[in-house]
Amino acid sequence: MKINFIGGAGTVTGSKTLIETKDSRILIDCGLFQGLKSLRELNWDPLPILPSTIDCVLLTHGHLDHCGWLPRLISQGFKGKIYCTAPTKSIAKLVLLDSAKIQEEEAYKANEEQYSKHTQAEPLYTIQQAQDVTSFLKVIQPNTPVVVANDITAVFESSGHIIGACSITLTLEGKTLVFSGDIGRDDDVLMFPPTKPTMADYLFLESTYGDRLHPDLDVKKELETLINTAIEQKGTVIIPGFAVERAQSIMFLLWQLKTEGRIPNIPYILDTPMGANALHVFLENLQWHKLSVNDCHEMYKMFTIVSEFEETIRIIADPQPKVVIAASGMVTGGRVLSYFEHYISIEKTTVIFVGYQAEGTRGRRLLEGADEIKIYGNYYNVRAKIFQIEGLSAHGDQEDLLNWLSALKNIPKCIYLVHGENLPADALRIKIQDRYHFKCKVPLMGNEIEI
Template sequence: MNATLRFLGAADTVTGSRYLIDTGAARVLVDCGLFQGYKVLRERNRAPFPVPPESIDAVVLSHAHLDHTGYLPALVRDGFAGRVYATSGTADLSEIMLRDSAHLLEEEARHAAHGHWSRHTDPRPLYTVADVERALDRLRPVGFDEEIDLGDRLSATLVPAGHILGASSVRIAVGGRITHFTGDLGRDDDPLMRPPRRFAGAAVLVTESTYGNRRHAPIDPEAPLGEIIRRVSARGGVTLIPAFAVGRTESILLHLSRLRDRGELPDVPIYLNSPMAVDVSAVYQRHAEEHRMPPDELARMYAIATPVHEVDDSKLLNLRGGPMVIISASGMLTGGRILHHLVAYGPDPRNAVVLTGFQAGGTRGAALVAGERSLRIFGEDVPIRAEVVNIDTMSAHADADGVIAWMRRGPAAPEQVYVTHGEPAAADALRVRIERELGWPARVPEHGELVGL
């Protein structure tokens, strides 16, 4: 069987995960993500899909984050009619996240039209809520370790990857030969999620490299998080915490809950201004077997923040002033309610913006980490005089040491390792370590490259 693998995304960037396996008789897409960050990458979302969507027989998702699922509504709209396989947790989270994504895309298009800050005379969203509903009809939840028959001697199995609820690595068997896609690999020491399953070996390994050139500092993030909130609250300021609604928000709430239990958090209101994050709480409670939290701590974790559902209540937060803490999506400041809070509170030096995870190149979050203090938001340049703090120890990704340790525990060397889903410097740094420390053949593929399996 002359099967091929084509890298349709995440080959020169940390977003847009899309891998196409083609046996000649069947086509399977592993992940169907959005490109994020630099404009040249985002424009790939608007380009025609590299193969006719109707020619793809199935999609297998590793987890629910939008850089792995967010293009699915467009793929279905443009002709894909097969099944989309994912774990039950990923299916539940994808339902929430894709609806929220479409809502934000539609809202952004309306704002652009109303404010005349788009170069298009009639700005349109990448996809709509109606497109999402059609895509959700294609979802088929499966269990971990359940063999998925994809036809033509092709099958898939999902195994636990840690990272976020429902996250899996994808093992594709092509005529008996295994290609293993790590998806986003979690941490052994994650406070919320269980560790990824040990690598069982494969002929071909496709690994993420988000933190391929970095090590997580051995620092408990609760200490700096509590210190920042105490400092900002003492001067009457607002602490803004941009956070991904799935995974990162739960970690932040857990740390805040533990800080308050120890009396290390000031008595200031905490608001969770993310309807999606509020909805996600029910999913985490339904899938308790996947994470480390006992029911009582999970309940305390979610009780620490006041949920904000309505748009009018979100707007009122911008008039309230400090001291207070606002947790809101998105984690890289690419959209969502956090942008309105940044416009309101970013120019005031009494306030603070606390970044708590990876910031992809080209995002507003990456600009702040790099020292930029003016951000383009809703067509205007907004000065950021608020204190900017980056706590990079809260990532749900394994760092470079963690990925190497996970590989080292495998039974044998793969015939080939492809290093993807990382910025160029991170991907190449991990490639070098794989070759030198493990002695495994490794390379960083190019966007659109076709290789044999």
């Protein structure tokens, strides 16, 4: 059996792991590369094998870095099934449609304003190609064995990362392979703790926060302080948020703070075309999260939900203090760029990052103290105050990842650390070896192993 790390190795984006047996080919996740240009350019490259030869895709969850390349896979000949949970199907449809819409809009803008280096800028995929993915998505129930290919059984178990997110256990050729997907936190605001694996011959574990612990601080208090300080200065607060789950976590905390009278009665805005639709996903999948039906409705009532860009322009032009949650979370695209064009050079503006910022993204550069950022071909001076609340990340930290391994009843033959930059992955490798004495390796992108 061969395992090929096509993406999501040495980086936190572009997750794609290919399993090849004598009879079958299975792809775990099919994500989009984000961040560094050298990574983003890989999105245009073909896979090392023909998509038509892949039997199925197993999707751990619906974030863009795990599902965002599916339209390309299908347009290049993939004919199999894409297995996922019901919430993941709903989320993936929203995320892919939003991604395609942004790509079409940005290609159009680049051509209109002539800042593309290409003669004709083109989207990576179109809205129609994103919509074509839906018919391939096959819903499976969690905790239920499903035969996905020749004598290969898969079990999806909740990983606590976002709604519908799962780890996947594969049984094939007498071996048990566990793919973590993204692991959530043991004490997440909205999600239940992840289910721990009990048996694994080979385990493929994410390592996003493999070298750090989330600060043991009151995130609600942090959010309260930052917002009140900004509003006292008559400034605007911009929270780049992943439209699914992190946005809802922030909304939930803001709703609690406002209900408790701890933040002022000002406009609170969710500016993402996916925002209203994401509410339906939460309402239809109550068993996947901690919110009640009433919580969901009351929380959303507090926010102005923006879907049309004309409304975005009106809100940007309004000088009154406000709090805006806008995608994308790493400032790689989406409505948040329009807010940044206007507000990033204003000293009274406060930007609060609440999720991981991958290498090469605008979010990472801002956290590292960039004096200027480039948006749509233009440079903007950074005068806004930049903060990060690490305690609101949807990813487990080093201790959460180590704890996830604690229920194993056997000694794995090897643990491979994926979905992490090299330093965090290597730090986690050392910790795993010290605590559990498990054999542990950090594969590089393009590596192929035999097991």
